[in-house]
Amino acid sequence: MKIAHVAAVALLLAGTSYAQQPQQEATPPVPPGARHVPDHIVPVPDTVSPQMQAIIAQPYNPNWNVVPKSPGEWKAIVDKAAAAVVATLPEIREKLGVTVQPTTIAGVKAFIVTPKVIPPHNRDRVLVHVHGGAYVLSPGEAATKEAIELAGFGGFKVISVDYRMPPDFPYPAAMDDAMAVYRAVLKTTKAKNVGIFGTSTGGGMTLAMVLRAKMEHLPLPGAIAPGTPWSDMTKTGDSFYANEMLDNVLVSDDGFLHAAALLYANGHDLKDPLLSPVYGDMHGFPPTILTSGTRDLFLSNTVRVHRKLREAGVEAVLQVFEGESHAQYYRDINAPETKEYNAEVAGFFDKHLGR
């Protein structure tokens, strides 16, 4: 006992492997090598702002496991959700001094999101925004929250794409719309002066747009900012399991999220790089800033893309916010973390976009 004890301690923290030990018991049986993490309590961290503590303290999004049964059920959820978001926007626009103008670009609905002052070095720059919401939520004006923030905090003109969504318009309608707007923007703005950004689904689309621009031999944007991208729609990646029931926004892939993936894919392979861009070829990508949180169900979706970009020789920056679940970094414009996130992304675009 003494010898085994000492030999095992021998390797504690020393960076080498130690002898195989019997796996601890669990019900159901634990697959070989899998970790059985016992029931445990994770307190609200005191290492984030009070505003972020309040967000982290919220209970699970109570509808993470709702699976709508018909197009009508999807639409009812989507419409009510959009109305709730839209109600919050006037105050945010007002505080940040941003105006939002609906328009149509190349036949696609969009919003021109404009800050009160565009500094001279941003006058010939445009950001294209693709919103989040599992490819089904946030139609219309509900799409614009993140665009308002970056316009306001960063002093950029932003075009937010109100792309078509299922149940009426599954893949590839959303991507077709986003690409149509990108092509239209290229007619008036040099590609190097164009940035693309979005969170969650919008992060996945941002990456997929660059993959598609490569396929279509379009000039690539000057820089991109995919936030916690839905880069893998197949529940592949460690944090899908490790952060399950810890992330209070997505909570788990097994519920609304997976149902939305199937609704959007409409029979297409979920591993197609235009749906799950982590499987795409990222050589030649523009400079990229990625953001996630330590509790994010998509932490692996984010770091896997970061590693893949770095392996492809791309200038890729990663930031991971303490204690945050999915996409909480832009939740509250009064939280210092939200200002910090927007300042980082704005600074990254300023550094890398042409003028």
Place this chain on the structure above:
Amino acid sequence: MKIAHVAAVALLLAGTSYAQQPQQEATPPVPPGARHVPDHIVPVPDTVSPQMQAIIAQPYNPNWNVVPKSPGEWKAIVDKAAAAVVATLPEIREKLGVTVQPTTIAGVKAFIVTPKVIPPHNRDRVLVHVHGGAYVLSPGEAATKEAIELAGFGGFKVISVDYRMPPDFPYPAAMDDAMAVYRAVLKTTKAKNVGIFGTSTGGGMTLAMVLRAKMEHLPLPGAIAPGTPWSDMTKTGDSFYANEMLDNVLVSDDGFLHAAALLYANGHDLKDPLLSPVYGDMHGFPPTILTSGTRDLFLSNTVRVHRKLREAGVEAVLQVFEGESHAQYYRDINAPETKEYNAEVAGFFDKHLGR
């Protein structure tokens, strides 16, 4: 019910807050806002190399909760541990073509770690290495593994500091030794050409050395690479709780790790920035590359330092490896992730150090 249901879904993935819901039940009672994460299984990810899968599949370090009761018990563990590590080194030195020469610098024991070939642009550069091991493990040659790797993969001359440790020499002996070597190196090498790196305790010491260099008005190194730094010794930070019993190396703060912290601190305040550098003033820090893993108990220790450096305007790079627990990124020199880690750190030093 229908209305509450719809209103709640309304905000799913939409980035806004939803109404407070009753907290789910747990035993013991869950503090307000705390997350009660149920018992769950985290499989070995198939998103990492086979070599890394084998490391991730290992059971808990069986001695994470061993608390030695006397100096004799500490020393017995340390000596046996060191012998086990040293036994692995000849093969690593051989494979990487690195020689290790014991020496004494300013009265401090150290090792000169030299690759077969030092490329011309690295001839006037030196890296100072401070090893990991909870301030108590890895005396002598056992300290050199990480130094051998970066010398071999990166083509750098490395000086690995064999600093004094408790139980005989608690804080500040380790820091005094590391600073004595740094001062000595500055006599022959320009500070801008000097890098400092280390993992875990070595990551914490790397940060603390810059804090102390600032206090002592020494010129600062050209760049630093603190890997998964023990930047907070007080079990403060979300991943101390979120990744508890998930990380198979450190497993939990409540055991060997906390005992080692108290042994080293020897009555000093654990929140002193020279012990827990996350509490230090990081303005003026040199370019910094930080590394962690998604399962790392020190993920928060890493990202908190990253955010703090960025807030202070420092060029700070973060990389987080998929599925990895504490310090597994340099575990196996045959794993692609280990080569990638060393290539990233070597490239960062090459980019930022003077020539």
